[in-house]
Amino acid sequence: MITQAESGLSVGDYNDLVSGNYPYKYKVLARKWNIGTPTELRTNSFGPTEGGKTKLFSAYYNGSTWGFAIGAPAGSFRVNTAIPPHVIWDSANSVFQRLYVDTSTGALKYANRAAGSNLSISALADAGTYNFPSGNQQTLYTDNESYTPSGPAYTSTPAIAGGWTLADLFNPANPNPTSFYRGNSFSPATAVVQTTFSSAVSNCYKVKITSRDWTGLSGTKYSSRMIRNFDIETTTDAVNWVTALQVRKETNWGPKESRYYDIPLGNYRGVRLKIKNTNGSANIEIGKVQFVTRTSTTVNSVEYLAGTSWDYVFYAYRDFSKNSWNLRYLRRTGSMGSTFTDYNTGIYFQRPILSMDGCYNSTANEHVLAINMVETGSVVYKAEGAKAVPYVSQKSSTYTIKFSPQASGNPLVPSWLNPVDIVNPASSYKNREGVGINFINGMYMLTLRSYDANEYNLGTTVVSADNGTSQVFYSGYTSYKLYTSKDGVFWSNGYKIPTVYIGNLGVTPSIGWGAKPFLVGNEIQAHFHANFVDNKGYNSIIGFKFASSVMTGTYLTPTDITDEILEYSVDKSEFFSSSITLDNTSGAFTNHAVINDSSVAYLEHYHGIQRGPGDDVYILIGKTLVESISKIKSLDSSLVSITSRDLLALATDYTISEDAYYANSQRVFYDNYSDVTDSGYGGLAHTAKHKGALTAENGFLQSPDNVQCIAFSTFATDFRDFLVENWTYSHQGDKYGFIFKALDPKNYFFFEIEDIATANTVTCKLYYKRKNSYTLLNTWASVSLSDTQYRRYYSCFAGRFLFMTGTDFVLPGSDIRSFDLIPINSSSFYPDIGSIGFEITNVNVSEDTYTDENGVPATLPPGQVM
């Protein structure tokens, strides 16, 4: 029972109630979040002959009417775009503006129309074009290894032995060459094999060499006979040969192993291998030699648009050469047609963005962007024969990023990613897509198109085909989910909005894209374009409403459940929560209009006194959202148990995954460098040492002088999410930094910080280490650090690197250097994933040389590398 302390009021007992002795009273009202049935809009002006089906759709409600934009190949009112167009409302000028990225040019096109006319669907010509400063389009190359050379002119010096023909060597159609070439003890000193073609092979940029298949044979012998030191020469006229690449010390070939060698892009008539007599074996065996050509296609760079307000339009710019997505935005201060100013948010994603939407909160003056994307998920092991083979799954993640203007205006300052929903692992039948977000009545509301099923229990979706027949797809249970947040950072669990049924079809359509919620009257409504043709022969724009009386402030008729409460308790220790047991003797709650499994209901708690018969005075002390409804039936009772929590609980408690498989790829753990084994080698359980005698002592990682040390974290596997924290005592000459995208100890990226010979000055460099050799990709200008304590902190987030210095083990505020890690100009190889770690090279300096008043030890570093 409720107590005085809990409620702030005392509650009388039964005798008080019957005596009318001014007892304290309380009552509970139940109200329902009104989730309405869908309303179908405009089925009469979007016929199948006007461009066919499309998923690309955007809607905006300005308070009195809707504005639509539809992406489709052709038609009077639609626009030629491959990504969802966008509609935003300019309240100052009372116009809608339609924005989209033109499929043919990749430029931003815009047009506007005054409110008051038919804004839904009618012709609207483009009024202006904006070219993105980073470029509208890029060239995407596709490898092609299956060309067929014509007119063979194979030669070799010395001659071939062993019944083998050169045609096999250069014929890519030969799937499993077992060719054999005898080098005749390299007389002459260099063996040559070559072929020329009757016509040039266009756009060659690699040579692919494959070893022969010696599976089941003595591998060591055949591996050593594979070419080791050789030059690759090319010719453009079948007469003159030019050295394209010198290759040395190629070893450890496996059977049918292919290796690629970069050559200058060109149109070649032939390829030649000049094999040196330092090959290590007189016998040479090669499986296959091929040119790798590439074909090019033009693709648009901007993949998603999201206008948060009239003057801010966010977009995701994809850099195909680096396989990254850069979040940028345009700002304008004038009306349509004024010049946009382009800004970089500094956020780079390494995974594809699936959908994006944004909104503006004028009260807090902040823009919130919602991004639905694919990320690397958990590692799943599957048995293949006797081997356990790891597979990296994908997860469907939805985040919000909050952008706040600085005091001086631009640029906007982004928050970190705030998780809304992460499905891990994601699949075709369990997924999220089509994010929509808006700020309504003081609350952020976000919708996601959801597929929820499992591999044993697939949901079905019935889709009407063009000819009016129905098809059934097994694609998980489709619905929309609604997420709410007071601050755009912490998000509620998703409330499933009941499946939308289209009236004149009676089936669930394959709903195309995101549904941005708007406040329409007292209801929350969203519109989407359904990807089907209804029985009238038209595509449809469907609206549905999931209005909440809580959010709109409109009171629906409540149900007083006080008389059915058997047990009532509330807890106000942190937030208001209540637990209620209702009597269901009459069966009233078996299929109740408000208290039922499929309804989203909330309770209003009133406490008060009875001043006289029929004269009750109540005070509303709290509203709680119903979180669980349990029906308990026994032989002699029928009960309904309800638990509920304060609406504010939505802002203080959140779940970032509804899936038990969720695996956080951010900070997991770290070594504290405390050697409890007292052996000098303990305390490094999660630090995989590759090079250098790293030891741990008293919380410090000890590195030897003048020796490069390399170690990797055994935890982190992904680039986007990783965070490196490493406090470092360093001094002039030291080099240290972190490794990322590490495939193995010989191949990774390395961000290096070097304390150069000028005190408090560091240089930062980015290296790409491939095949154990470092290539300098970028050098940043030296920076002087005001701090003199030589303590360094660095972290990396979404492709942006932060480097700080401080005087103690707290984050400083003065020296923060930010670097954009993305200028990784490696056009040929750019791994998506990889481990992280660190490199340290500690110079040999006597402690006496330190000026640090705290007496910095000559050890590196008290770090935490996760």
Added chain:
Amino acid sequence: MAVSFQNHIHLSSTLSDITTPVATSQWKAIEREEIPLTFTSLKRTVTGKGRFYVANSGGVPLQLKNWRFRLFVRAEQSETARQRSDRILAMNGKVLYFHDSYHDSSSHGTGYKTVAITNIGGLTSLFSSSENFTIDIELEEINP
């Protein structure tokens, strides 16, 4: 004949033993108690209002019966008293078929109940060397 009180009950774990009565299914009872059983609850809501619940079957309250008997066990029906006491003990824990002493002695195919022994007392000799016993059993109707 009509239903009337008999000087015995029928109780067996084998249905045919009582639908086509065999002599050994007959038991003499020296005490009999017939206990009606319903399932109800009366709860009070926080406003003091009564909420009465009854478990229904077919729209009417579910009414079952229990019985309590003190059986007299002695040498009869060609069995020794010990054989009969062993048999009554062996019925414990089994689904039993049962004719109350109030039954139609000419028609055993209907009117029987499906019961279980829910409580059983000790085997009590009338005096220390007696071959005659009494035993208390409680039967609960499984299905109406």
